[in-house]
Amino acid sequence: MKERIKESLRELTGLVGVSGSEQEVVKYMQERLLPLADEVKVDRNGNVIAIKNGNGPGPKVMISSHSDEVGFCVKNILPNGFIMFDKVGGVSDQLLLGRKVWITTRKLPGIIGIKAGHMQTPEESMRVKTTRECYIDVGASSRVEVEGLGIRIGDPIVFQSDFMEMADKDLVSTKSVDNRIHCAILIELFKELQGVEFAGKLFGVVTVQEEVGLQGAVMAGNAIEPDYAIVLDTIPAGDTPDIDTEISLPVYLGAGPACPIADGVRGGMAFNYIHPKVREIVEEQAMKASIPLQTITLIGDGYTTDAASLTSANKGIPVGVVATPRRYSHSPVELVNLNDALGVLKIVTGIVIENGMKDLSFI
Template sequence: MFKETFFTQLKELAAISGGPGNEHRVVQNLVEQLKLHSDEVEVDQMGNIYAYKHGKQPGPTIMVSAHSDEIGCVVRDIDECGFIRVERTGGMLEALMVGRKVQVNDHFGVIGVKAGHLQSPEERNKVPSIYELYVDIGAKSKQEVKEMGIQIGDPITYISDLDRFSNQDLICGKAIDNRSCCVLLVELFKALAKGDFNGTLVGVIAVQEEVGLRGAKVATYKVNPDFAIVLDTIPCADTPDSLGSGYPIGIGQGPVIPALAGGGVRGNIMSRQMKKCIIQFAEQLEIPYQLAVMTGATTDLAAVHLEREGILGGAITFARRYSHSPVEVANLNDFEQGFILLKAMIERQEDWGNMGFI
């Protein structure tokens, strides 16, 4: 039943346009859901959501977070013929953009592609720069675009409904990164609505992760938690073009625990205490898990763990194929197993010390 509910909620949430800095409709949807199962919900001036649930016994403040934004673009320029030039906000890849359907400030559009009949041999073998790409919204002039209510800086996101494969456990669509984990957070609050845990649970839905982990930095400073768990999706390497890469992560093999994510300044080496704790809970619950070292990607944990005097934190992530594309693919079983793991960790927080957490 969890998988069916999860898919239905994700299909609705992923369909909402919400690029970095323009997450307001996603935020509105999630606020309404979280209000039903929280003691208090608030939204800061950036758009970060804070949902509070107090347990029946005193204890630590545990922050569990996910991010609401998806990769996208914004309008950079509008030419005299009504075509729109774009700038990326997040990991938009030119090779995946050409010929795609998009939404421009609530208007349908397509990213134009030069007809193959007109392309030179060189053009056929070249991926155009993002500054060569343009969006066609069916307008005939700059004035017509303006009359549609579109202006410089307006958001552009993919149109790609969430679908299921013949194997019903596999799902495909845009914004699985990271609306999937927003749904997990809502489900966590539903499951813990009676407060059967110690301490205070703070659910955070952070904005602007895709452009520098910005919302998470602000939110963590505000909450100042004792512990933090970040939920996100993570690239995997189980397709023909990535097998043997030395990064043995795949969908359908359980949640991913990123021991190291991001190899540079914005990275995170997960605290040994939290890593040990997550692994021991997974093994006790007989939940399969994958350990990952991923230098080319990171999560909000990279910002979270550096706030104030340093926050003891970890991440539970979920493998996705075709990252940062309109056809991301994931396995519902991974999310179900991750939810069971996360819920048990919050309900049994008093066991963390017995696992050698400190």
């Protein structure tokens, strides 16, 4: 099972799916879920909804992952053939200079240029350039030549990144682990449920545009009207030398899935606090499967998930998050431990199998 997750992740992270341009990921997920579900549909905005009917009455449970990744898009093509670009989602300016990129879903190669070191002033060598000061070189000498490659304004751009296994083969580093790891988990969840009886109805959802405002989840939540939802996403691991782990971010790679109890970006927007009964459901399944669960609060630290939009969708949906820790967020070298992801799979499989056994009232 772990090897299947790894291979699905390898394929998924090799796709270009910046927010608003998720078509390749949507097609992949539709094709993989189609033989495993009773029905698979894609709404007008790209949310994939896979439905599996249980063998008796029970609640509708929505389990979701988002398809999009952070990246860039073509802002302008200069007369001399260089490309200006905009950020899509939260990418640090520190990651820009000298990086290889793929442009469009056809992965046309490009380079974010960097001024030769021996030509930089001492001030330039110390300053981080912003996106507005950077450009992409595709080896063309004119705008006409760039357009001849099929590059247009608005086309998606991502960091070029290989799929690297560490010395410990359970540790994998690449781009878009956030959140393709849980797209892979959704596929495995539907495989695990083949021939298994459960009550109610499962909606496996792959949402769009999470990285730019949690857009797809609210669309799907309003359409499905689930009785409760489990959002699958990644969460930053704080176990590196540059973070005071126990004070700021007590989440460890390889220590099991995480369950954020409360999270929200600065200013109080996109706030989510796990529904008390959903918390019980998650913790009970983790205990039954002997999976260690890392609980955490991340309020005001810029972390949020689709759960924040689902809490107010369809007049309010009881929701919780089960997350896979990963280091080096929103970079081309996100690092994940597949054992943590396997733990997420076991928890959500148990949730579906025991769907309907828990009263979902608030008190």
